[in-house]
Amino acid sequence: MYPRISDYALIGDEQTAALVGRDGSVDWLCLPRFDSGACFARLLGDEDNGHWRIAPKGVDGPCTRRAYRRDTLVLDTEWDTPDGRVRVTDLMPQRDRAPDLVRVVEGLEGRVTMHSTLRLRFDYGSIVPWMRRSRDHRVAVAGPDSVWLRSEPAVRTWGEDFGTHSEFTVGKGEKVAFVLTWHPSHEPRPPLVDPHEALRSSVRGWRGWVARCRYDGPHRDAVVRSLITLKALTYAPTGGIVAAPTTSLPEEIGGVRNWDYRYSWLRDSTLTLEALITAGYRREAEEWRNWLLRAVAGDPADLQIMYGLAGERRLPEMELPWLSGFADSAPVRIGNDAVNQLQLDVYGEVMDSLALARSAGLSTKPHMWSIQRSLLDWLRDQWRQPDEGLWEVRGGRKHFVHSKVMVWVAADRAVRALEEHKELDGDLDGWRAMRDEVHREVCEKGFDAERNTFTQYYGSSELDAALLLIPRVGFLPPDDPRVLGTVEAIREELGHHGFLRRYSSDGTTVDGLPGEEGTFLACSFWLADALHGAGRRKEAQELFERLVGVANDVGLLSEEYDPVDDRLLGNFPQAFSHIGLVNTALALFGGQEAG
Structure with missing residues (x-):
C-alpha cells in the first residue's frame, strides 16, 4: 500500500525542509539546502533510499493523531498503545549553516517502548555513508557530507542492515531527545544545539511571527x-x-x-x-x-x-x-x-x-x-x-x-x-x-x-x-x-x-x-x-x-x-x-x- 501525498507534514528551518509521515517516518530531507541532494529519499523510492522512523515498538501503521502546535511549524505525532500513550515532537530550529532535525519523544501515559530506525543515504538515496562513533555521537560521512546523530546516553543504539537502530522506554513525563545535524565533512563538528531549548525557542519564535498577521x-x-x-x-x-x-x-x-x-x-x-x-x-x-x-x-x-x-x-x-x-x-x-x-x-x-x-x-x-x-x-x-x-x-x-x-x-x-x-x-x-x-x-x-x-x-x-x-x-x-x-x-x-x-x-x-x-x-x-x-x-x-x-x-x-x-x-x-x-x-x- 503506497502512502498518499496528504499523509505528510512539513517541518523546516528556512534553509531546507523535511516531510514527516503519519507513521512517524521522515521520508524526505535535503541537506543543507532545499535544492541539495536528499539524505532521506524514501518518498520517491523505498526504505533503503533513506528515512528515519521513530514509533512505538511493533507498531507498523499510522499514528493515532497529529497536529502542529498552534501558530507554529512544530509537529506533534501521538500514538495510543495498549501500554500507554506517547508523543514524538519534530522540528527544525533555525541557525546558520548547520541544519538540525530535532525529535523529542515524551511519555504521556503508562510506559511505552519506542524504536528508532535511521537509514542515511546521501545523493538522493544512492550513497551509503560510512558510520562511526565519536564519543556520544554516531557520525555518517560520504564525500562532502557529514551528519552527526546525538541521543540521550541511556538510549541503546546499534548498527544493523546498514541502519542505525535505537530502543528505549518512556514513562509519563519522561523525555528522550535526538538531534541530527549536517555539516561539511571537512569542517569540525558545529556547536551542539540543546533540543529542549530549541523546542521552546521555536514555539516562541513562530508565535511571535504569527502575531504580526493582520488578517x-x-x-x-x-x-x-x-x-x-x-x-x-x-x-x-x-x-x-x-x-x-x-x-x-x-x-x-x-x-x-x-x-x-x-x-x-x-x-x-x-x-x-x-x-x-x-x-x-x-x-x-x-x-x-x-x-x-x-x-x-x-x-x-x-x-x-x-x-x-x-x-x-x-x-x-x-x-x-x-x-x-x-x-x-x-x-x-x-x-x-x-x-x-x-x-x-x-x-x-x-x-x-x-x-x-x-x-x-x-x-x-x-x-x-x-x-x-x-x-x-x-x-x-x-x-x-x-x-x-x-x-x-x-x-x-x-x-x-x-x-x-x-x-x-x-x-x-x-x-x-x-x-x-x-x-x-x-x-x-x-x-x-x-x-x-x-x-x-x-x-x-x-x-x-x-x-x-x-x-x-x-x-x-x-x-x-x-x-x-x-x-x-x-x-x-x-x-x-x-x-x-x-x-x-x-x-x-x-x-x-x-x-x-x-x-x-x-x-x-x-x-x-x-x-x-x-x-x-x-x-x-x-x-x-x-x-x-x-x-x-x-x-x-x-x-x-x-x-x-x-x-x-x-x-x-x-x-x-x-x-x-x-x-x-x-x-x-x-x-x-x-x-x-x-x-x-x-x-x-x-x-x-x-x-
Missing part, C-alpha cells in the same frame, strides 16, 4: 497555516521562496508529469508580494523583492522564468533511475529544463511586482527603475514572437493570450510609473503606443467573438485558466461582457467536480505530454477571485470553502487535486496554492472580523 477574518487558521508554509519555503539567506520543497511528486499517479519545484519562479512574484504585504509581512516582502532584483539583473534577453535559491541560472535537468518514484510514478527528475524556455509573461510579472512594491512604499533601490526600463526596451522589440507560456508547455511555442496580456501589463505599469512619479524618465509616448497595440491585438486575435471568450492562444478554440487573471491585472474590468463570457466558458469546459483544470489535457493540447493531471488549486482560487469580482460573492465563497476543505489534516495543500479519488497530487506543499488561499481570503473577507 482576522473567517478561516484565519487556514490563512495563518498558509503564511507559515510560505515562511517555511523561504530560503532565509537570500529571501528566495521555493515553489515546493520536493521534486517529482506526480501530477498523475503512475504518470510522467513529475518535475523539480525546488526553485524560485518569477510567475509567483506579484501574487507572493501581494499576499505578504496585505497580510502584514513587509519585511519578508522586501526580502523577496530584493531577491527578485538580484535574480533578474543583467541582459534583459537573458531573463529566465525561474532561478535557484540564490539566483543561480543553470538548473540542468536529469533523471535518477535508481528511484522508482512516488507510487511508481517515474521518472524522478532533478533540475528543470523549463529554465531555458521563453515565457514573455515573466516580463510583466517583474514589472507588476516592482510596481506593487513601489506603490506599497517598500524601500526604493537606485537601480530598480533602470532595470525596469531595460526590460521594457527589450520587450518592445520582442513581444510579437511566440513563447512557451505560463504553463511551460513542451509541445512548441504559440502566441499565448496570457503571455500577451502580461506584455500589456509590463507596458501599462511603465506608463503608470511615469505618470505618477515625475522624477522617473522614459519613453512615455512609445510605451503608451506599445500598450495600446498589444491591447488591440489581444482583443482581435485572442478573442472568439462567436463563443464570447478569450482563448488559450491566437487562432485556438482551447481555453486556459490563466485567462481568469485578465481582470485581476487590469486588462479589462471584471464586469466586461468579454470577461464574464470567459469566466463562464472556463468554468463550464475546464470545470471538474467543482474545481478547475489549467487547460484541457486530453492529448489534443499543446503541452506535448501524455496522460492527464488533476485540477489545479491555484486556478480554482483564481476562479473564486473572478466570481467575486463579477459580484457573485456567494458562489466565490462556496468555492473557497471547498478549496479550504481540500487541505490535509494539518492544513497543507499540494499543487493539484483529484476530486474523484479525493487525492492531493503534485509537489507538496505548494507555495502557489497557499498564495492563492491567502489572496482569495484577503479579497473575500479582508474587511471582516472573525465570528
